[in-house]
Amino acid sequence: MNAARRGFTLFELIVVLAVLVIAGALAAPSFRTSYTTFRLKSAADNIRAAWAKARSFAMNQACAYRFSIIPNTGSYRIGPDNPDAWTGTGSGQGPDSQPLNITDELPTGVTLGIGNTQVGTPSNPGLGGSTTVGTPDEGSYVVVAVFLPNGTAREDVQIVLTAKGVTPLSVKLRGLTGSVTTETLTPGAGNQP
Numbered sequence: 001m002n003a004a005r006r007g008f009t010l011f012e013l014i015v016v017l018a019v020l021v022i023a024g025a026l027a028a029p030s031f032r033t034s035y036t037t038f039r040l041k042s043a044a045d046n047i048r049a050a051w052a053k054a055r056s057f058a059m060n061q062a063c064a065y066r067f068s069i070i071p072n073t074g075s076y077r078i079g080p081d082n083p084d085a086w087t088g089t090g091s092g093q094g095p096d097s098q099p100l101n102i103t104d105e106l107p108t109g110v111t112l113g114i115g116n117t118q119v120g121t122p123s124n125p126g127l128g129g130s131t132t133v134g135t136p137d138e139g140s141y142v143v144v145a146v147f148l149p150n151g152t153a154r155e156d157v158q159i160v161l162t163a164k165g166v167t168p169l170s171v172k173l174r175g176l177t178g179s180v181t182t183e184t185l186t187p188g189a190g191n192q193p
Helices: 010-061 083-087
Strands: 065-069 075-080 102-105 111-114 142-147 157-162 169-173 180-184
Touching: 010 065, 010 075, 010 102, 010 142, 010 157, 010 169, 010 180, 142 157
Parallel strands: none
Antiparallel strands: 065 075, 065 142, 075 102, 111 157, 157 169, 169 180
């Protein structure tokens, strides 16, 4: 009688390993695209949260707050709509010792751009202040949105988030209501900036 076989041959192990390697090679691009899409959506959530924070600061501290970006990078910042706050002559601290100037980065590989926005044309011109979209800020930053103490923003704004290999996302701010929407931009559909 033959003894029962207790294992696999080397040939069987190599065949199984080869099948796994081929399956992994076919699936890897799909995983990479999914991960990049996840980072892009996470960046959109970061922008929405930053806008909510700027709007909240403006209402709580009764002064306008600006949201600025360095175009074609992932860098943004929030601070009072006051040049002294950026040059170091302002106090830099608010009530309860909360920082007034916040600088942050989006996930690696995600870049910011200003979309279909009427640069330099405020939608609420009677609400005071002179900073409009596209106004240079300190350094390489460009003002994208200014949030007012009454909970509105000076302009309707669109930011486009891009990452290599995935469809861009648009994050839109409605100036009058402060509502934020996110949409995927589809090539050829007329919604590209």
